Amino acid sequence: xxxxxxxxxxxxxxxxxxxxxxxxxxxxxxxxxxxxxxxxxxxxxxxxxxxxxxxxxxxxxxxxxxxxxxxxxxxxxxxxxxxxxxxxxxxxxxxxxxxxxxxxxxxxxxxxxxxxxxxxxxxxxxxxxxxxxxxxxxxxxxxxxxxxxxxxxxxx
Numbered sequence: 035x036x037x038x039x040x041x042x043x044x045x046x047x048x049x050x051x052x053x054x055x056x057x058x059x060x061x062x063x064x065x066x067x068x069x070x071x072x073x074x075x076x077x078x079x080x081x082x083x084x085x086x087x088x089x090x091x092x093x094x095x096x097x098x099x100x101x102x103x104x105x106x107x108x109x110x111x112x113x114x115x116x117x118x119x120x121x122x123x124x125x126x127x128x129x130x131x132x133x134x135x136x137x138x139x140x141x142x143x144x145x146x147x148x149x150x151x152x153x154x155x156x157x158x159x160x161x162x163x164x165x166x167x168x169x170x171x172x173x174x175x176x177x178x179x180x181x182x183x184x185x186x187x188x189x190x
Contacts, residue, residue, distance in 0.1 A: 056180035057085040059107040061098040063114055063122035067091045071144065072113035078169040079111075079176060095122055099129035102138055108180035114144040120153065127158045137186070139179040143167065 060076045062069055069091050076086045087105050089098060102110050112123060123142055130136045142154055143163030151162045161175050 055083055055085045056109070056177060056184075057087065057105065057107045058109045058111055058176060058180070059087045059089065059098070059102050059105060060111045060113065061089045061093055061101075062091045063093055063095060063098065063112055063126065064116055064118050065092060066114055066116035066118070068115045069113070071115070072111075075111065075113065075143070075169065075172055078173055082173045082177070084173075084176070084180075095125035095129045098126055099133055099135065102130070103133050103135050107138060108183050109176050110138055110140045111176065112140065112142045112144075114142065114146075117145070119144065119146055120150060123154055123159060124157055137183065139183055141176065141179065143172070 058076075058079050060072050060079070062072055072088065076088050080086045087101065087107065089101055093101075098110065098112070110126075112119075112126065114122065119142060123140070126140065127136070130138060130140070136158065139160040140158065141161045141163065142159050144165075146154070146162055146164060148164070151164075154162055160179055163172055163175075
């Protein structure tokens with residue numbers, strides 16, 4: 035005799051459309067070759083259930099914008115330690131606008147001086163992670179931004 039357990043899944047549940055995982059692109063812009071932090075963040079996001087695309091080091095703003103569009107990401111995370119964040123992020127935001135993809139939230143982390151936070155936000159950056167930000171906070175904020183983007187797209 036067959037008895038179903040409380041953990042058994044109904045046919046309806048198996049056939050129901052599944053919500054695709056949130057997708058994040060993690061990027062290193064410019065000549066910044068220090069990628070340990072980006073890899074740690076990418077792994078934390080992956081462990082939290084995100085699909086993560088890591089572009090690797092030495093990417094141009096155009097390459098990152100194109101990859102974000104091609105991959106249909108929910109959030110772009112830029113890790114930058116070179117001090118060139120104002121220049122590169124400005125170019126990235128311009129490239130996203132050119133591609134009509136400026137609805138993709140962009141977050142920036144790394145060695146960002148506090149006086150640069152507001153100018154980055156004025157460029158369109160949704161959140162800036164300063165040195166010492168916990169992985170938990172990065173995951174939570176990234177999830178919040180991805181949820182908001184999906185809600186605005188009617189994909190909730």
